Amino acid sequence: MDNFPIFLDIKNKPVLVIGGGGIAYRKIKLLIKSKPNIKVVAKSFCEEILDLQDKHSIEIIQKDFHLNDIEYPMIIIAATNNKSLNKQISQEGMKKKIPVNVVDQPSLCTFTMGSIVERGSLVVSISSSGKAPVLVRSLREKIEMIIPDYYKDLVDLAGDLRAKVKKAIKMSNKRRIFWEKFFDVENIQSFLKQNKTLTKKFNALLKSMKDNTGEVYLVGAGPGERDLLTIRALHLMQKCDVCIYDNLVSDEVIELVRRDADMIFAGKKRDQHTFSQEKINDLIVKYAKQGKKVLRLKGGDPFIFGRGGEEITSLMSHKINFQVVPGISAANGVSAYAGIPLTHRDYAQSCLFLTGHFKDGKIDFDWPKLITKKQTLVIYMGLLSLPDFIKALVEHGQKKIMPVAVIESGTTHAQRVIVGDMGNITNKVIRSKIKSPALVIIGEVVKLREQLKWFK
Secondary structure (H helix, E strand, O other): OOOOOOOOOOOOOOEEEEEEOHHHHHHHHHOOOOOOEEEEEEEEOOOHHHHHHHHHHHEEEOOOOOOHHHOOOOOEEEEOOHHHHHHHHHHHHOOOOOOEOOOOOOOHOOOOOEEEEEEEEEEEOOOOOOOHHHHHHHHHHHHHOOOOHHHHHHHHHHHHHHHHHHOOOHHHHHHHHHHHHHOOOOHHHHHHHOOOHHHHHHHHHHHHHHOOOOOEEEEEOOOHHHOOHHHHHHHHHHHOOEEEEEEOOOOHHHOOOOOOEEEEOOOOEOOOOOOHHHHHHHHHHHHHOOEEEEEEEEOOOOOOOOOOOHHHHHHHOOOOEEEEHHHOOOOHHHHHHHHHOOOOOOOOEEEEEEEEEOOOOOOOOOOHHHHOOOOEEEOOOOOOOOOHHHHHHHOOOOOOOOEEEEOOOOOOOOEEEEEOOOHHHHHHHHHHOOOEEEEEEEEEHHHHHHHOOOOO
16 A cells, blocks of 8 residues: 555645646635635636635635745645646645645655545545556446445434434444444435334334344355455455454455454464364354354355354354355365366266364275275365375275375465376475465366466
């Protein structure tokens, strides 16, 4: 982030605009909405600025601008077509420590003005720090279509009700939950036209907030790439009060969680558990009983080797509301990004998902069933146990030439794919220093990697 976005209160504050042409007019027209005391200095003025003077309290000074005209306004806008003068204005503003904006010259600015979408008190500002103005304009047009005009009235209504809600609901997190529920309504426009209906809804919702029980979101974070999150997952990530997340959730995904949520790292690396599963269950219940929205964020899909079933069993025993949001599992996402289809008409008609991480540390399968022809094996958390898997499969009849792939950090830009066979894959993994998280794929489908690989 090149510039930090700040909304400035300039109401009744002095603002100096230098310039009298069309560019200055557009800036003044925008500034007027925030009701500052505007002074405009220029040798001549376009008719549009003169019209604004008649309608608003704008002080117009018609003369050649001099640096002495910069007294101590709150901000300075330089909107002249004289580059040399603009540079002098910028230097003088910096010297006097006054924020200065030189239109279309970012290098001379100490602040820039974003492209604005405005619905009364609701304001969205978009900036690319001057790098991509056409893209910013395109985004603004899209946001203009997304935000209806009646949101202005909705925001004003919320302002009128704010004091009443604060008095009735003492806990700040419960107030936030109230407002989320209040705004999460269908056909808001029709509610605004029927004040009685809206008031009735408001009062009923206020009464219901006496129940102090929270809720839990068990969300699959996908295999790593944040673009693979579901829309539902992202929505709940933005609503939570507390986020309890595992080691397999990527930093990219963590960044999308609501900024002021309490973040609790639950670990869950093999043999390096920050919390036991029982402790995690207790934490989830504890925060939910405090009336909080708890996000349990798990890599991949919570119901595929994610112990999601154990966690919701605990929630049900405590009668806590929850919802489960599936995620793209590692098998689906990582294999796709590695260019290895798990099934293929010529190579595999079935696929088995296995885990290399066991409660007692011992690997115990019905090995002959794993050596079925035209079958793909996908091993989750199998990096450390890979030598044992290979040994057991070969001992039970698997061919040493059976292709194997090991994918590290699949779907992310750190992805690495090592391809070998049952005879050499272990040494290849050691030489390449492959680290967790890694997924193992065993089967003839691995042959297609060279032909189908696409992600770089």
